[in-house]
Amino acid sequence: MTLPRFIALIPAAGVGSRMGTAMPKQYAPLAGKPMIQHVMQTFSDSPLIDAVYVVVNRRYEYIARLPDFPRTRLLRCGGETRQQSVINGLRAIEAEVDVDDWVLVHDAARPGLDHDLIEKLIAFVRDDPVGGLLAVPVVDTIKRSDGHSHAEQTVPREQLWAAQTPQMFRHAQLLSALQSSQSITDEASAFERMGLKPRLVEGSPRNFKVTLPEDRLLAELYLKGRA
Numbered sequence: 030m031t032l033p034r035f036i037a038l039i040p041a042a043g044v045g046s047r048m049g050t051a052m053p054k055q056y057a058p059l060a061g062k063p064m065i066q067h068v069m070q071t072f073s074d075s076p077l078i079d080a081v082y083v084v085v086n087r088r089y090e091y092i093a094r095l096p097d098f099p100r101t102r103l104l105r106c107g108g109e110t111r112q113q114s115v116i117n118g119l120r121a122i123e124a125e126v127d128v129d130d131w132v133l134v135h136d137a138a139r140p141g142l143d144h145d146l147i148e149k150l151i152a153f154v155r156d157d158p159v160g161g162l163l164a165v166p167v168v169d170t171i172k173r174s175d176g177h178s179h180a181e182q183t184v185p186r187e188q189l190w191a192a193q194t195p196q197m198f199r200h201a202q203l204l205s206a207l208q209s210s211q212s213i214t215d216e217a218s219a220f221e222r223m224g225l226k227p228r229l230v231e232g233s234p235r236n237f238k239v240t241l242p243e244d245r246l247l248a249e250l251y252l253k254g255r256a
């Protein structure tokens with residue numbers, strides 16, 4: 030029996046509409062290099078990760094400018110949604126992975142991921158029957174609006190976590206869970222819909238998703254502070 034391997038799958042085929050730049054945000058420079066290169070480097074350097082796959086959109090010319098990283102391959106099979114990009118990536122690697130290999134799906138737009146977080150996630154999840162994800166406990170007081178910009182209710186935050194990535198599940202189970210779910214924004218929700226409970230592993234605010242123009246400055250501060 031061979032031990033399961035740990036594979037990184039990075040969906041990077043979005044357009045970055047909320048960032049509002051002409052170039053998709055993951056290819057725009059951040060702290061000295063295209064944003065996506067930060068996580069490609071982190072995974073490629075990780076002694077725990079066996080292979081890295083990046084799902085890109087075949088239409089983008091920016092891909093040609095990315096350098097080669099060891100054990101890393103681009104998959105030109107981006108889909109219309111994040112969910113579809115991940116499904117296409119999982120299908121593209123089906124022949125080269127084992128059904129029980131762990132896949133760590135990580136957003137190209139979270140450049141703050143580091144080796145300690147990868148190590149922690151793997152340590153907590155590798156023996157879990159379902160899988161798990163990095164997430165952070167919500168710190169703000171949360172309001173539910175009436176739909177018209179007025180607070181209707183304060184939602185107790187004790188059990189609320191904000192999901193991050195990587196989200197780590199076994200290849201075959203992940204592919205089948207994603208294929209049988211409609212419109213989900215992360216991997217874990219596909220398992221939740223089947224009544225399963227992915228493990229929540231505390232991540233870090235530094236691993237936030239660069240989404241709005243204001244986020245770039247904060248991401249650069251974090252990345253420069255780390256270098």
Ligand code: CTP
Nearest residue numbers: 040041042043044045046047109110111114137
């Ligand atoms: N993604 C993808 N394929 C898509 C949409 C998104 O691979 N069709 C990827 C993005 O490239 C990103 C990650 O999924 O790395 C998280 O998505 P998000 O931050 O929402 O990026 P975009 O969808 O590009 O941005 P926006 O929602 O603002 O358009």
Ligand code: MG
Nearest residue numbers: 043045046111
């Ligand atoms: Mg999106």
